[in-house]
Amino acid sequence: MTTSALTPAGTPAGSSMGRAGGEILRVENLTIHFPVRSGLLGPRQTVQAVNDVSFTIGRGETLGLVGESGCGKSTTGLAVIRRLRPTSGRIVFDGRDISTASRSALRPVRRNMQFVFQDPAESLNPRMTTHEIIAEPLRIHGRYDAAGPAKVAELMERCGLDPRWSGRLPHEFSGGQRQRIGIARALALDPSLLILDEPVSALDVSVQAQIVNLLVDLQRDLGLSYLFIAHDLAVVRHISHRVAVMYLGRIVEYGEKDQIYRSPRHPYTQALLSSVPAHTPAERNRPGRIKLTGDVPSPLDPPSGCHFHTRCPKAIDRCSHDDPALDLRGGRQLVACHLAEPGADHQTQGER
Secondary structure: OOHHHEOOOOOEOOOOOOOOOOEEEEEEEEEEEEEEEOOOOOOEEEEEEEEEEEEEEEOOOEEEEEOOOOOOHHHHHHHHOOOOOOOEEEEEEOOEEOOOOOHHHHHHHHHOEEEEOOOHHHHOOOOOOHHHHHHHHHHHOOOHHHHHHHHHHHHHHHOOOOHHHOOOOHHHOOHHHHHHHHHHHHHOOOOOEEEEEOOOOOOOHHHHHHHHHHHHHHHHHHOOEEEEEEOOHHHHHHHOOEEEEEEOOEEEEEEEHHHHHHOOOOHHHHHHHHOOOOOOHHHHOOOOOOOOOOOOOOOOOOOOOOOOOOOOOOOOHHHHOOOOOOEEOOOOOEEOOOOOOOOOOOOOOOOO
C-alpha cells in the first residue's frame, strides 16, 4: 500500500476502524509465494499466491475479504492465523508481531484467534460427539476441568443448539447446525478474532441468512472481530463494516462498505457488484451486468503491469506494463487502477 494514502494505522483516512476501541489486527505487505515443480524433473516455479497485501481490523469490526475463487483470500486467512508462514511482511495481532513466531510462542496467541472453515461436514471429526468437538479446545488448553460441561452447554445455547443434543454425532445434524457446532467450538476459548473462511457458501440461502444473523448477534454480544472471507458480495454487504477486494493475490480496492457498494472505482469491483442479483427498485436501476472475458491468469505466471488488464473492459496500453499503486481515489477508498477517478455515487435519486 502507498503510505501517503494511509493513516498511521494503515487504514483509509476517516476509516471506522476501531469501533470498539483500537486495533486488533494489522497486516502489512503480506506476501506468500510457494515453490512448485512441474513433474518429477520439471523446472522449479513459484506460485505467487499473495502479493503485498495490507489491511487492519478494529476491535468489534468486520472486514470482508472478497474475490473470485483462487484469488488468495483463504491463503491470506491461513497466514493470519499462522497456519502458513509468510514469505515476507508483518502480521501484528493485539500489538504483538507474530510473523515469525515459533510454534510454542503461537500457542497462547491462537487461544484468542480462531478459524471457522467453509465446509462443516469436513471440518468436524465424524467420530466425536458434539460435546467432545466443542470441548476439545478446552481440553487442549487445560481449561476443561474447571467448568467444561457447563461451558459446552452455554456455547451450544448461544449458537442456537439444544444442549440435549450434545451426545449426537455430526452426521445427525443439518449443514447449518454443523456450522453452528463449528462456531461454538471456535468460541470455546473466548477469542477476540474469528477468521471465517466462506462460512456460509456450502449452505442453502435461507440457512445462510440464519448463520450470518448469528454471527452479527455474537459480534454484538461478545465484541468479536471478524475477517470474513467470501465471494458472495450480498452476504459481505450484510455483515461487514469495511471491504477489501482481491484479485490474483492483490487487494485492488479497499474502504468503507457503503462507499464501495455505492460507488465502486475499480473495474473488477464494478464487475463483481454488477453480478449481484437486484432485490430493490434502486438496485434494479443500476447499470447492467459487466461480463468479464477470459480466464483468471495463473499465479504461476501473472500478467505484467496491472494483473487485471487481460480481462478488464476498460484497459489501455499503460495497464499492460505499469503496475498501479493502491492509492486514494475519491472519498475514503484505496484503489489500484490507472483509470479510477472520483465520480458520482451510483445511487439513484430515490436512494438519496
